[in-house]
Amino acid sequence: MVKWDSISLEDACVPKGVVRGPFGGSLTKNIFVATGYKVYEQRNAIYKSTKLGSYYITDEKYREMSRFAILPGDFIVSCSGTIGKIYRIPQNAPKGVINQALLKLTIDEKKVDPTFFEKHFEWELFQKSIIDDTQGGAMKNLVGMDIFKKTLLAYPLLPEQTAIAEALSDADRLISSLEKLIAKKKAIKQGAMQELLTGKKRLPGFIGEWGEFNLVANSKLKARIGWQGLTTAEYLSQGDYILITGTDFANGKIEWSTCSYVEKKRYAQDPHIQIKNSDVLITKDGTIGKVAFVERLPKPATLNSGVFVVRPLVKGSYSSRFVYHILNSSIFVDFLSKLSAGSTINHLYQKDIGGFSFSAPPTVEEQSAIAAILSDMDAEIEQFEKKLSKYRLIKQGMMQELLTGRIRLVDKKRGAR
Numbered sequence: 001m002v003k004w005d006s007i008s009l010e011d012a013c014v015p016k017g018v019v020r021g022p023f024g025g026s027l028t029k030n031i032f033v034a035t036g037y038k039v040y041e042q043r044n045a046i047y048k049s050t051k052l053g054s055y056y057i058t059d060e061k062y063r064e065m066s067r068f069a070i071l072p073g074d075f076i077v078s079c080s081g082t083i084g085k086i087y088r089i090p091q092n093a094p095k096g097v098i099n100q101a102l103l104k105l106t107i108d109e110k111k112v113d114p115t116f117f118e119k120h121f122e123w124e125l126f127q128k129s130i131i132d133d134t135q136g137g138a139m140k141n142l143v144g145m146d147i148f149k150k151t152l153l154a155y156p157l158l159p160e161q162t163a164i165a166e167a168l169s170d171a172d173r174l175i176s177s178l179e180k181l182i183a184k185k186k187a188i189k190q191g192a193m194q195e196l197l198t199g200k201k202r203l204p205g206f207i208g209e210w211g212e213f214n215l216v217a218n219s220k221l222k223a224r225i226g227w228q229g230l231t232t233a234e235y236l237s238q239g240d241y242i243l244i245t246g247t248d249f250a251n252g253k254i255e256w257s258t259c260s261y262v263e264k265k266r267y268a269q270d271p272h273i274q275i276k277n278s279d280v281l282i283t284k285d286g287t288i289g290k291v292a293f294v295e296r297l298p299k300p301a302t303l304n305s306g307v308f309v310v311r312p313l314v315k316g317s318y319s320s321r322f323v324y325h326i327l328n329s330s331i332f333v334d335f336l337s338k339l340s341a342g343s344t345i346n347h348l349y350q351k352d353i354g355g356f357s358f359s360a361p362p363t364v365e366e367q368s369a370i371a372a373i374l375s376d377m378d379a380e381i382e383q384f385e386k387k388l389s390k391y392r393l394i395k396q397g398m399m400q401e402l403l404t405g406r407i408r409l410v411d412k413k414r415g416a417r
Helices: 042-046 059-064 114-122 124-130 145-150 158-196 264-268 320-327 330-339 364-402
Strands: 005-008 013-020 037-040 075-078 086-088 096-098 102-107 152-155 211-214 219-222 241-244 260-262 280-283 291-293 301-303 307-312 357-360
Touching: 013 145, 037 059, 042 075, 042 086, 042 102, 075 114, 086 114, 096 102, 114 124, 114 152, 114 158, 124 364, 158 364, 241 264, 264 301, 280 320, 291 320, 307 320, 320 330, 320 357, 320 364
Parallel strands: 037 096, 241 301
Antiparallel strands: 005 152, 013 102, 075 086, 075 102, 211 357, 219 307, 241 260, 280 291, 280 307
16 A cells, blocks of 8 residues: 655645735735725635625736736635635636735645645644744744745545545535534524514414513522622532532533532522522623523532522412523523613623513413423534534544545555545
8 A cells, every 4th residue: 555645835836836925015905996806815714705805906906916816726824813724716716816814825736636635734733733822822823934835744646635535525514514404493493582482473272462571570589699709719629519600601501511519518508599400590790691591400509609590489480491591582682782782791780680571471381382392492403513513523533534544545456445
């Protein structure tokens, strides 16, 4: 079996095929025109689209900047901010030039399959080789051009490159189709919420007028009071009593695996915030208004000072899950937006929520029926999202095996699968 070789990025391209964008002074706003040759920007590479952007230059300026002109089949790479995103310019793309935040690569297709090259470039391990994060923190840059050009790309013969590219493209298509399905399911759910949570559409078998429902007037709203606040030292990494904070909220639920713990005396200190299944939680500090519904409580749990617990004032007087869906909808988002109009609110008080009212069905049975439909939709979306995560992990594994040559897609007689 033929062993893989290595080639530098510079040698994978045609002569003078690696071009960094022009200095900023070459493309200033005073030279832009309403129509003409397109100026490609970072977002074209980041979002893989030729339609974004509205800067154009004249024919004369385009000829002057011919070295930076891009043609169908060229790759553009983002070089600052969001670094290392790559996009291949399609056949029908508008003629144009790259700006100073882009890099242009014109590969030699006699040596490297374009799709194989793109997949390899996007691979996490390859990305690490071209991104300079030596300054620490979030500060990252593309490595210097001398280093970039000499960065090595491991590659097999063209037939095997094509076979690898096809396998990874199949995985991408599967992931993309699932992403689109999830987006469609979420859109359907949003439509259902608009109809069911406002009474525009009634479920069969239910009658009676909807009425105004004030959350605070019908609920117990509790949080850990200030003098009972917890010190950092009291946050334990393990224990028998869970501490829920706003950072543990994830997709309308509590991510139990991220929670801290407290001693029993801190849990017992306030019975009002000892959490139960079917409680509704709202963040009141930091990112306010995040909502979670408590279910499958694994251990006794309490709250830090940044979270409200909401329960019916009279047990069984309303469906907590229905209220959760209301709080997780645009109805509550719009209320918070009006509350914070013209200012930044980083703390939510009980008196703030006191003004929150909404329309509700006259019976708990109808509330529960609506909540069940929306919860079923959430469960279906969650299952698809888990499947998507699984497919993404499978693709990562495929890249690790295929782009290192650990698994070969070759036929010994013909050189490729």
